[in-house]
Amino acid sequence: MTFRSTIRTKCCMLLIFALFFAAAPRLFASDWGAVLDASRGTIVNFYGWGGDPNVNAWLDTFVAPRLKERYGIVLNRVGMGIGEVLNKLLSEKAAEKTDGVIDVVWINGENFFAARRNDLLFGPFTQALPNFREFVDAAAGDVAFDFGFPTEGYESPYGKAQLVFFRDTERLKEAPGGHEELLEAAKKHPGTITYPAPPDFTGSAFVRTVVCDIVGREALVSLPADKEALRKAVAPAMEFLVALKPYLWMRGESYPASSSQIKNMFADGEIVLGMSYTPFLAPGRIAAGEFPESTESFVFEKGTVGNTHFLAIPFNASNASGAMVVINEILTPEAQASKYDPAVWGDLPVLEYARLSSEERALFESVDTGKGTVPLDFMLRRRVPELPANFIPILDEIWRETVLK
Amino acid sequence: MKTRSPFAPLLLFAFLTLLLLPVLVLLIWSVARSWPWPSLLPAAYSAAEWKSLFSASSRLVPVLLQSVLLAGGVTLLSLAASVPAAKALGLLSFPGKSVVEMLVLAPVIVPPLSYAPGMHLLFLRLGIADSFAGVLLAHLVPCLPYGIRILTNVFRALGDRLEMQARVLGASPAQAFLHVTLPLIAPGMASAGGLLFIVSLSQYLLTFFLGGGRIVTLSMVLLPLVKDGERAAAAVWSTLFIAVSLLFCLLMERAAKRCASSRDTFFLS
């Protein structure tokens, strides 16, 4: 790749984005019908983490058939981690590939931050979605900002999640209300507590929860995204995690690589306490017979981190209009209520309750959140907003350097 | 060396058990619904994972089709390129042969991680990234060395006397190849084919990088299942993987045998 061609691409991109900025709202608001027409009969490639069979099944058996039926769109779900997706986009950008295969990408946090910084996303497009305009409060903190970074219409909310712990009440009698009690519990049940290693999404969120529990979110948000400054600020939290280490599974020498492993280990009885970024994971698994009936969810007194996860469209999506139809469909009350069901997925809805009709509200109220859950309002009151996106990789690195070593 | 002592057969049995037992455990996992610690056998069995394998959302048919077409195509192309190369390496001497031999050997040891990222950039520019053709080409790199190596040995064992004999008897080079060399190396090609098919089928990283998630083979399905600890589903897909490989190998073996027997009649007639 020559220097000149890079300049040329950059100019082209700028021009395209400028055009969209200026024209998008009007264009799409009036021409949703045109978008629907353009997308009819097309295939939309939906890229996202494929590690949760419940999520996969929901997309395959709920979303896909509805899209097929209503809009003639074939949804092709591709399981791929967001890191790989961004790298792929990056390579495509380097090679000036304009007809990319990824149409929709499941994203948030530091990945959205990185994607935006490298101009890997198409948009802004959210105002063009009828359902977004109708049901979503675009100004709400967890919609307008993603890990402290403005979304600017480049991603549309998909669901909300919060880190939730679960324990086997038969074996771990008391729910630890904070980090000290977690340490106590670990001392009492050595080798049966662990957390996934960051940069796993859940593990990383656990570390941030501990950081917020010990240092407090307020003490951090105003800091610059500088490794040394952050290292100093979170030092007490890292010290705590080091102190916790000897009592962890495998004496903290190794950590499970993913939250799904935590799930298996809990199901096998290898650990007595687990955690998930899917708040309603436990009831679904109890119902499936994998988790013991005595499983119960809980959150820290001072709360656990929570965030919104989003859907975005890559800069070179071949089927951007199809992608918008898919995203719009996911914002329907039916879809949001469907995935809210713990038996289906257990993901929190992103729609503004006040904007729903009574029938639509009934959809949500009829969902049985099942056994062993934390009540939704209780949980939301103990929700700590995520730290700024660009802190995340730095915190993960600090964890690797101080705790893992 | 054949002495009778009960120790050796026992040790052999232990060895084989250690090697084969895991496969049996795999089969049990594929029908286990719940297998809590510390039971030695599952607490509940169900065919749910097998049923879901055959349901539409598992995409069994497209995955199988893509896997077999890809591996089959890679096998054919690799063989086509391996035969002439192996002939050159097995029968001819030429300057730079040792360098060529090293290059031809290299991808057996050098991991795909070394060349897959760069290859992806290359393919993006050529416009064949995320396509079946791209993955097909990419798989040639780890597969070709095996094909060349096996067939080089075949050519070396065969020598060029018979082909020369055919030429002396009036066959053109093409005729000599078609009627003498090809039937003779066919069994070697068949057994090489079995291996190539499996090497291609097992490629994860290359398929992942070059297929961009669109080319979904058995390996692509398997790795996330294992990574995310979906043990029962992983067991089911693993069994399927082994079955497909085994089936292809058996087919190839039969083809090799048929080639061999037809070779015999060729000699007799």
Place this chain on the structure above:
Amino acid sequence: MKSALRAYLLLTPALLVLGALFLGGFAPSLLQSFGYFPAVGMTEPTLSFYREVFGGREFLPSLLFSLRIAFLSSAGAVVFGTLLALLLLRTGRGEKIEGALAAIPVIVPHTVAVLLVLNLLARTGLLARLLFASGFISSPDGMPSLVFDRGGLGVIAVYLWKGIPFAAVVVYVVLRNMNTRLWESATVLGASRFQAFRYVVLPLLLPSLSSTFVLLFGFSFGAFEAPFLIGPTFPRALPVAAYSAYIHPDPTFRPYSMVMVVVITFIAMLLVYLYSFFLAGEERAS
């Protein structure tokens, strides 16, 4: 000269593919490792990424970890494989088992082998359950860490499971083709069974054993799946560390990944050289 031309002509398709894709695929990695990555605006070649990676706190442990698992798994495979081959030969069951034995490690990919090892050796795996049933341990925590452990035992187990049958078949074929009179001559000259193996059979096996060792070493050193799936969190095997750096959300991190990729490739090429050296020895011997 004419035969040389013919040889090159015959080699063209294969060399075209390998040259263009293999070398052409490696070239960008090499360039990026020196910080030449125009797509993200990095155009100044520099050695700083090498300095940073080599000076980083994870590189050396990762490299040593990879070398360690590669060495232990391939040495183990060669030793146990030889033992298995001798057993096959002694019991006279070789002919029947050889084919199946050769097939198993080939048709079962690393990913499945990982699953097998997990099912067997994890803390709640079958081995732990057997130990529990026989009263050796009282809880999964009493089970020694065999997978996800820092020593990489789980990863080694995967490579052993694949490598032992492979080495066994290689050794078995060489042993079977070896003149049994050499063994007999040694014993009539006064060598004990061990001496005959040590001084006659082993030296003759050595070229095959070495090339098998190098081949397996190369596989286990460069392969990514097994340490990715059941390796320890720290240190990560070099290919896993390279992969993780590769999928880092920030593209300017990619040169770090490529430095590791270049190191892996360099070591692999050394192994290729060694392998072809031993292979030549093997061909001379046969």
Place this chain on the structure above:
Amino acid sequence: MANLELRNISKSFSSKRRNAPETVLSHVSLAVPDGKIFCLLGPSGIGKSTLLKIVCGLLVPEEGDVLFDGESVLRVPVERRGAVLVFQDASLFPHLTVEENIAFGLKMRGASRGEQRQVAAEMLSLVEMEECARKLPGEISGGQKQRVALARALAVRPRILLLDEPFSSLDARLRRSMRAFMRALQRKTGITTLLVTHDWEEALQDSDILGLLFDGKLLQTGAPEDVFSNPVSPRAADFFGVRNYFDVEVRDGTLSSPFGSAPADAPDGRYLGMLRPDQIALLPDAGGAGSVLSAEYGGERIFYDIVPSFSANGCGWSRFRVAASLEGRLREGEKVSMSARCDTIRLFPAESDRREPRETESSYEQDLQ
């Protein structure tokens, strides 16, 4: 050095193809006095080599005993038995130099390096191969390999030397010189030797005692000249090349054969008579009892194939082989009369087991091999 005795050795191998075990040796007994060469002659098969492997301990007999100096060695393991076997293909260790090959046995016994080197040098000079000490087996000729193999065997000062067709893979000239070399070496070292071969000339020339082994049984043992001239059966006679057979009748102490009559001390009855090719004389004779079918020039002799006119009665050969001097060469188709001294006719029972030779002598010899 020791005398060797085999008593009643039997051995069979289970055959995969046929269910019944295949008997290779049945009740073989023989003795080799100290310092002598015993030569075991027989068609190539597993029998002879099996016997050698039993002597050195590589195989265990099902029945019988092996004694060195009157002591059973069956329980002594192969590496301590002190009987060294030299294989047909020399079986040199390809990764060791000639010197290291020769010193191998000493090394196994834990001899010092100096001793190893000294003995190796001694043996190398014994087999006249000093210049090859540092060469690898791949770099020396076939005859040299055999000499090294001999030296390697002698280096451990074995009690018994076993040679399994040691020179059969060499060409004729080399074979002759190697045999002479081996004989001289054996005389020099005085080592008790058991040699197996399928070459009857070699067996006759090289042995002190000759044994004929066929179908796992020892047919005849004795001094070479005795075995040669007084075979116990047609089978034994056939070991030494083509023999001529014909009907003989004895009545009242008189033998009558196509070659005339003579007194005989055999009981009355029908017999099978045998004459060697050199025991028959030919004369051109228009009214003779045979005609020349073909003549084959054999250097010092000419071999004629004669079609006798008396073969029709069913018992004798349809063709005779006669060795004649070069003088008075006969033409093909010429009528001849055959004569022989009737007292040299060797008599066998009429129902003796024998085979008609095939078209040519050479194919018959191949058959023997």
